Amino acid sequence: MIQTSARLLQLLSLLQVRREWTGPALADRMGVTERTVRRDVDKLRNLGYPIHASPGVAGGYQLGAGAQLPPLLLDDNEALAVALGLNGVAAGPVAGIGEASVRALAKLEQVLPSRLRPKFAMLKAAVTTLPSNAASVDPQQLTVISAAISDRRQISFEYIKSDGDSGRRLVEPYRLVDTGRRWYLVAWDVDREAWRTFRADRLASLPTERKKYSPRPLPAEDLAQYVQQSITRSPYRFDVVVRFHAPLADVAAVVNPQYATLSAEGPAVTILRAGWDNLAAPAAHLASLDLEFEILEPAEFREFALHLSSRLRAAATGPVTGAADVGAPPQ
Numbered sequence: 001m002i003q004t005s006a007r008l009l010q011l012l013s014l015l016q017v018r019r020e021w022t023g024p025a026l027a028d029r030m031g032v033t034e035r036t037v038r039r040d041v042d043k044l045r046n047l048g049y050p051i052h053a054s055p056g057v058a059g060g061y062q063l064g065a066g067a068q069l070p071p072l073l074l075d076d077n078e079a080l081a082v083a084l085g086l087n088g089v090a091a092g093p094v095a096g097i098g099e100a101s102v103r104a105l106a107k108l109e110q111v112l113p114s115r116l117r118p119k120f121a122m123l124k125a126a127v128t129t130l131p132s133n134a135a136s137v138d139p140q141q142l143t144v145i146s147a148a149i150s151d152r153r154q155i156s157f158e159y160i161k162s163d164g165d166s167g168r169r170l171v172e173p174y175r176l177v178d179t180g181r182r183w184y185l186v187a188w189d190v191d192r193e194a195w196r197t198f199r200a201d202r203l204a205s206l207p208t209e210r211k212k213y214s215p216r217p218l219p220a221e222d223l224a225q226y227v228q229q230s231i232t233r234s235p236y237r238f239d240v241v242v243r244f245h246a247p248l249a250d251v252a253a254v255v256n257p258q259y260a261t262l263s264a265e266g267p268a269v270t271i272l273r274a275g276w277d278n279l280a281a282p283a284a285h286l287a288s289l290d291l292e293f294e295i296l297e298p299a300e301f302r303e304f305a306l307h308l309s310s311r312l313r314a315a316a317t318g319p320v321t322g323a324a325d326v327g328a329p330p331q
Helices: 002-017 023-030 034-046 076-089 097-111 117-126 139-151 223-232 248-252 280-288 299-317
Strands: 051-054 060-063 153-160 166-178 183-189 194-199 208-212 238-244 261-266 269-276 293-297
Touching: 002 023, 002 034, 002 060, 023 034, 023 060, 034 051, 076 097, 076 117, 139 153, 139 166, 139 208, 166 194, 166 223, 183 223, 194 223, 223 261, 223 269, 238 280, 238 299, 248 261, 248 269, 269 280, 280 299, 293 299
Parallel strands: none
Antiparallel strands: 051 060, 153 166, 153 208, 166 183, 183 194, 238 269, 238 293, 261 269
16 A cells, blocks of 8 residues: 555646656556556546556557645535635735735636625625735745744844844744734844844844754743733833723624723623723724723823813803812823
């Protein structure tokens, strides 16, 4: 069985190398008889590979189009899921993948069973994807990083910080995390001897692989949660904590996880934690939500909310004579 399987893979490889082979040429190359070649061709056809045969002295075997990958054994729902996924990827944040997804979708649509085509056409027409303002990423960068993570190799790259400064970084890559709008790399910074989170769209050069490294203990068991903590709280001036008098599911439905972390304090109480560089932005955002909440931290945020409410009340009712002047807290 192993010998037969290896021979089938060899035959498939030969058919992919050259556009057309004669039977005697294949038999000679593989060290078998022409009868064995014919049998192996039939086995590949039974596996789903379109192998065409032309008779005559100038004839031979040719691998048909669409056989670059082995046939995928997908049920109806899986095939529709893959097709819809490819259809949606075209608007994704990975630069250059949109065109590739369209090509892959065209190939998949071509081989979809006739019973599935009307259903797919109906689903495709019913689903519309809004244009995204997500930061685009070079797919080759993601490929190199993924390979380095798999091989446990250090990588170096030019990185642009949020303030515009750039520099060379040497890191041990551990995980790529997709937040929907951006890709992040969790890595150990060799020079700074600390864990760092890097935005993939700020890589100014293609990562270069370096020497292998030994894995070290991760900064957290859940690296996706670690990235969320890093991008929603760590780099900011104010660490805002708010208590919502609403279930976690209700708050999660209106608060983007890229901007805050949520935790349930009870069946009808939710705690929000988020980092902000100014207090006007979270005040406006929280006030726009149709949910009851109270500000827990920091004290500056409570003071700012009082000042803002006074200004809004004055704007709605007109200036109040003799009202005390309320100083504006830091923004």
